Amino acid sequence: xxxxxxxxxxxxxxxxxxxxxxxxxxxxxxxxxxxxxxxxxxxxxxxxxxxxxxxxxxxxxxxxxxxxxxxxxxxxxxxxxxxxxxxxxxxxxxxxxxxxxxxxxxxxxxxxxxxxxxxxxxxxxxxxxxxxxxxxxxxxxxxxxxxxxxxxxxxxxxxxxxxxxxxxxxxxxxxxxxxxxxxxxxxxxxxxxxxxxxxxxxxxxxxxxxxxxxxxxxxxxxxxxxxxxxxxxxxxxxxxxxxxxxxxxxxxxxxxxxxxxxxxxxxxxxxxxxxxxxxxxxxxxxxxxxxxxx
Numbered sequence: 001x002x003x004x005x006x007x008x009x010x011x012x013x014x015x016x017x018x019x020x021x022x023x024x025x026x027x028x029x030x031x032x033x034x035x036x037x038x039x040x041x042x043x044x045x046x047x048x049x050x051x052x053x054x055x056x057x058x059x060x061x062x063x064x065x066x067x068x069x070x071x072x073x074x075x076x077x078x079x080x081x082x083x084x085x086x087x088x089x090x091x092x093x094x095x096x097x098x099x100x101x102x103x104x105x106x107x108x109x110x111x112x113x114x115x116x117x118x119x120x121x122x123x124x125x126x127x128x129x130x131x132x133x134x135x136x137x138x139x140x141x142x143x144x145x146x147x148x149x150x151x152x153x154x155x156x157x158x159x160x161x162x163x164x165x166x167x168x169x170x171x172x173x174x175x176x177x178x179x180x181x182x183x184x185x186x187x188x189x190x191x192x193x194x195x196x197x198x199x200x201x202x203x204x205x206x207x208x209x210x211x212x213x214x215x216x217x218x219x220x221x222x223x224x225x226x227x228x229x230x231x232x233x234x235x236x237x238x239x240x241x242x243x244x245x246x247x248x249x250x251x252x253x254x255x256x257x258x259x260x261x262x263x264x265x266x267x268x269x270x271x272x273x274x275x276x277x278x279x280x281x282x283x284x285x286x287x288x289x290x291x292x293x294x
Contacts, residue, residue, distance in 0.1 A: 071107035072206060078108070079119075080211055082153045087215045090157040091170060094215060095208035096180045097156065099199040116145035120156045175212050177203050241285040245276050258284040 066074075079101060083094035104121040105113040112118050116132045124131050124142035133140040146152045160166045165187045172179040181196040181203075192198070203209055213219065243254060251274050255262045262274075268283040276282070 066109075068107065071109055072102055072202075075102055075105075075107045076206060076208070079149065079153070082150055084211055084215050086153055086157045087174070087212070090161050091174060092157055092160060093174050093177050093180055093209075094211040095177045095203045096184075096199065097153065098208050098211065099177075099181075099202040100156070100184075101153075102202055103198055112143055116143060117149050117152055118143050118146060119149060119152045120159075122152075122155060122159055174216060175209070175218075177209055177212065241283060243282050243284045245278055245280040245282060247278050249276065249278075250274070251276060254282065254284065260284065 076098060080094070080098065083097040083101070086092060086097055087094040101108075101119045104110070105119040108119070112121065112132070112134050115134075116130075118132075121136070122144050123136075124144060127142075127144050130145035131142050132145050134143050135141070136143075144152075144155065146155070160169060166184075166189075169180055169183045169187065172183060178196075178200055181199040184190065184199070185193070185195045189195070243258065245254070251262050251265055251271075255265045258265075260268075265271075265282065265284065266274075268285075
């Protein structure tokens, strides 16, 4: 009997030791696995955040959150190399290609560009590829559709190069973007009379001529002289009752200077809001008031 009780006690003791060892092993295993997994995830996420560059962040912003300047700057970042390659292949200044793309596509955010990757507003004509219909000069006109933006840039180059009406463009110097801008309008690329001025303004504001210089292997040109200097010199010749907007002017400051209200100033010039531009000519008196000053 004593031997039986001793054997039973030994068996219970051995079983309890085996169970505690199993629990201890399980606990250690869980701690060993969980810690490295948690650390790995944190390190991976940190690297992804550090490696993010600014242009990618701009892409992620919704269109409504971007200013026009931000859209243009991103457009230049995205497509400048394509424009330079097209210049090397076909002789069209990269500055002209980029300026046209920015203007025609709404800096890449226009409806036609979003739907058809058509950056230059090229209509179907003899086009046999995919097409979309979009309201332009007339309702639901036919426009070319592309799979990639680069195809639109290449088609733009071919469109100008292969049509006789644009042949005169290729007689201009490749760094003479002003002649190219005017030549496009004269050849019938656009119906807008101010089309050349708009292209030139975009090129000079964002210094797109630098990409022409890069292709031609020349030093970057100096910035064009600021218009403000010319405007200030011309102020003395301004007719009575009129005023040329200077840098830093607001409707309020102009109204105070000429002793009229902001509402009168807006009425004289048919202004819908308070936006004015440097160099803009404003009437600051009615015709009757002008006669009183003689």
